[in-house]
Structure formats: structure tokens, C-alpha cells
Amino acid sequence: MIATAKLEKLLEALNSYKSSNNFVFEIQHLKELLSPDFVSVYDCILISKKSVEVLEQSFNKAIEMYGDRTGYEASNTEMRINDYIDNENLNIYDILSLTMLILDCWSAKLKQIDCEAKFCFIISCDSPYVTLRYHKFRETEGTWLLEDINQYEGAVGYLII
Amino acid sequence: MENPAPGKRDGDVHYHESNNTKWRYDLNKKKLVDPDSGELAPPRVQKVVEQDWFRKAIDKAKKILGE
Numbered sequence: 669m670i671a672t673a674k675l676e677k678l679l680e681a682l683n684s685y686k687s688s689n690n691f692v693f694e695i696q697h698l699k700e701l702l703s704p705d706f707v708s709v710y711d712c713i714l715i716s717k718k719s720v721e722v723l724e725q726s727f728n729k730a731i732e733m734y735g736d737r738t739g740y741e742a743s744n745t746e747m748r749i750n751d752y753i754d755n756e757n758l759n760i761y762d763i764l765s766l767t768m769l770i771l772d773c774w775s776a777k778l779k780q781i782d783c784e785a786k787f788c789f790i791i792s793c794d795s796p797y798v799t800l801r802y803h804k805f806r807e808t809e810g811t812w813l814l815e816d817i818n819q820y821e822g823a824v825g826y827l828i829i
Numbered sequence: 830m831e832n833p834a835p836g837k838r839d840g841d842v843h844y845h846e847s848n849n850t851k852w853r854y855d856l857n858k859k860k861l862v863d864p865d866s867g868e869l870a871p872p873r874v875q876k877v878v879e880q881d882w883f884r885k886a887i888d889k890a891k892k893i894l895g896e
Binding site: 700716718722723725726729730732733734735739742743744746748751752812813814 | 831833834835837838839841843845849851853863864865866867868
């Protein structure tokens with residue numbers, strides 16, 4: 669994981685963190701977290717409830733709005749993990765721990781969809797909130813983030829798989 | 830509001846409904862739009878744009894984006 673100092677510190681503490689908290693989910697929310705609706709459209713894999721046909725129709729407009737495929741994907745695969753959990757007594761380490769598990773699930777699913785592609789997973793934390801998103805890593809477009817991760821003040825990082 | 834790579838990519842302002850449906854805020858149109866097609870969100874959703882907390886949030890986002 670390429671991460672800012674703030675995220676590195678959180679991940680380091682996470683290694684020795686033992687949670688005794690239970691997560692409370694609606695089953696539908698758990699499904700959306702672990703196995704969201706991945707939709708392939710013109711070399712993008714989005715998280716969307718729309719059909720491929722609908723997304724194909726608006727694809728050119730989307731690229732115009734977001735600048736490129738990377739921008740479109742990163743802006744439409746974003747998931748704020750906290751929004752899918754019903755209990756509020758969880759701390760940042762609980763959420764981060766779950767986020768890493770979700771990242772593993774998404775990675776496996778995405779590789780099933782496109783085993784040739786590399787995916788850039790981006791984690792950002794604004795305690796107590798954690799957001800996960802991804803985009804395909806394209807050499808021509810680079811990552812969605814600034815090249816120098818240390819330009820971010822917050823807890824941000826990415827992992828290319 | 831997200832501005833992941835100033836100078837490299839445009840910032841993005843969006844609104845999530847309580848059911849996690851996402852709408853993008855079009856700074857030119859001053860309306861919420863579909864994040865895929867850019868089409869206007871339905872009136873039910875658009876109502877939020879008139880609310881004080883939303884206007885304040887947009888003003889704050891615009892300052893951060895330098896608009």
C-alpha cells in the first residue's frame with residue numbers, strides 16, 4: 669500500500685488491534701459491501717444498479733464529465749463503508765479492518781471479470797469514516813490521485829493489484 | 830466534495846441520498862444531475878438544492894475548489 673503517513677500509522681496500529689465489537693448489518697447492505705453490482709461498460713467496471721445498455725448510451729457523456737475512464741470509474745465505485753453499517757459504536761480500526769476485507773472481496777471479483785487488468789484500490793479515511801473506491805490502472809491515465817501521495821494531508825493510500 | 834488531483838482532474842461535488850443513491854452537483858447548472866448521463870435529477874431529489882444546509886455546503890465546496 670502506498671500511503672500517506674497518517675494512513676500508514678492507522679494501518680500499523682491496525683496490525684495489533686483486536687476488536688471485540690460486533691458489526692450490525694442489514695443483509696442487503698452486507699451484500700452491497702461484499703458483492704456490489706459490478707457492471708462492465710466499454711473497458712470500465714462500475715458499481716451501478718443500471719443496465720449495461722443504459723450505461724453504454726450515456727458513456728460518452730460520462731467521459732466528457734469525468735475527463736477519462738479512470739475519473740469515471742473512481743467517481744462511480746466510491747463506497748463510504750460506514751453508510752452500510754447499522755451500529756455507531758465502531759471505531760476507525762473496526763471500519764478499516766472491514767474495509768481491508770471488502771478490498772479482498774472486490775479484488776477477487778474484479779479479477780474474475782477482467783483477469784488481465786490491474787486495479788488501483790484507493791482508501792481514504794476521515795475518522796470515523798472510511799471510503800473505498802477503485803479504478804482500472806491504465807498506464808496512459810495513471811492513478812486518480814496526485815503522483816506524490818505525500819501532497820495529501822489526510823489519511824489516503826492506494827494499492828495496485 | 831472531492832478534489833483528488835488539483836490541476837490534473839476537475840473536482841467533483843455530489844450528494845448521497847439516504848439510500849446511498851448518488852447525484853452529482855453541476856456547478857454551472859446549479860442542479861443535481863445523474864452521475865452517468867448528466868441528466869437532471871427528478872424534482873423529488875432536486876428539492877434538496879433549495880435547502881439551507883445544502884446551499885452552505887455548496888458555498889463551502891466552491892471556496893475549496895476556487896470557483
